[in-house]
Amino acid sequence: MDLIVASNNKQKIHELQVAFPNEVICSYTNFREPISINETGNTYQENALIKAREVATILRKPVIGDDGGLELFAFPNKLGIHTSRFFQKELTDRQMNEQLLTLLANQADRRFKLHACLVLYNLEDKPVIVEKALSGFVSESICEGGGYGFDSILIPTGYTQTMSLLSDEQRDELSPRNQAFKELLRRR
Numbered sequence: 001m002d003l004i005v006a007s008n009n010k011q012k013i014h015e016l017q018v019a020f021p022n023e024v025i026c027s028y029t030n031f032r033e034p035i036s037i038n039e040t041g042n043t044y045q046e047n048a049l050i051k052a053r054e055v056a057t058i059l060r061k062p063v064i065g066d067d068g069g070l071e072l073f074a075f076p077n078k079l080g081i082h083t084s085r086f087f088q089k090e091l092t093d094r095q096m097n098e099q100l101l102t103l104l105a106n107q108a109d110r111r112f113k114l115h116a117c118l119v120l121y122n123l124e125d126k127p128v129i130v131e132k133a134l135s136g137f138v139s140e141s142i143c144e145g146g147g148y149g150f151d152s153i154l155i156p157t158g159y160t161q162t163m164s165l166l167s168d169e170q171r172d173e174l175s176p177r178n179q180a181f182k183e184l185l186r187r188r
C-alpha cells in the first residue's frame with residue numbers, strides 16, 4: 001500500500017523514497033491539490049499530528065504527518081518549531097544557510113539539534129508517533145555537496161565533515177527523518 005505523507009516538501013519525500021526503495025512513498029498532493037495547513041502546535045508532535053489528521057480526514061486513508069526543525073543552542077527560541085516560518089519563502093538552501101552562518105557569526109556555542117517527528121494517523125487506531133534528533137555543531141562555512149537543506153552546514157557529533165560531504169549511505173543513516181520512518185514502519 002502506498003504510504004501517503006502529509007507534506008508538500010518534495011525534498012523530504014525524495015529523501016524518504018531513496019532511503020526506503022521497497023516502499024512506495026508519495027505526497028498527498030498526488031491525490032489532491034495542496035492545502036494550506038496551519039501549524040499551530042507547540043511541539044513537533046502536535047504539528048505532525050495536525051498535518052496527518054487534516055489530510056487523513058480529507059482522503060479517508062491512513063496518512064503520515066511530518067514536522068521537523070533546526071534548534072540552535074545559541075538561539076533556543078528563534079528556529080525550532082518555527083524553522084520554516086523563520087526564513088522568507090522561496091529562499092534557496094544556500095541563502096538559508098548563509099543567513100544561519102551570519103546569525104552564528106561570533107557565537108561560541110554552535111551546537112544544533114535537527115528534529116524530525118513522524119506520526120502515522122490511522123483514522124480508527126491510536127496514532128503511532130516517533131521522534132528522532134541529530135546533534136552536532138554548525139560549520140564555519142558552507143560546504144557544497146550532496147543532500148539538501150541544512151546538510152551543507154551541519155557537522156554531526158562524532159564526525160569532522162558536514163552532512164553534505166558524507167556518503168549517501170552515511171547521510172541516509174544519520175537522517176533523523178529516516179530513523180523515525182524506519183521505526184514507524186516497524187510499529188505500523
Ligand SMILES: O=c1[nH]c(=O)c2ncn([C@@H]3O[C@H](COP(=O)(O)OP(=O)(O)OP(=O)(O)O)[C@@H](O)[C@H]3O)c2[nH]1
Nearest residue numbers: 007008009066067068069083084148149150151177
Ligand atoms: O536540512 C534539513 N533536513 C531535514 O531533515 C529537515 N527537516 C526539516 N527541515 C527544515 O525545517 C523546515 C520546517 O520543516 P517542516 O517540517 O515544517 O516542513 P515544510 O514546511 O518544509 O513542509 P511540510 O512538510 O510542512 O509541507 C523545513 O522547511 C526545512 O527548512 C529540514 N532541513
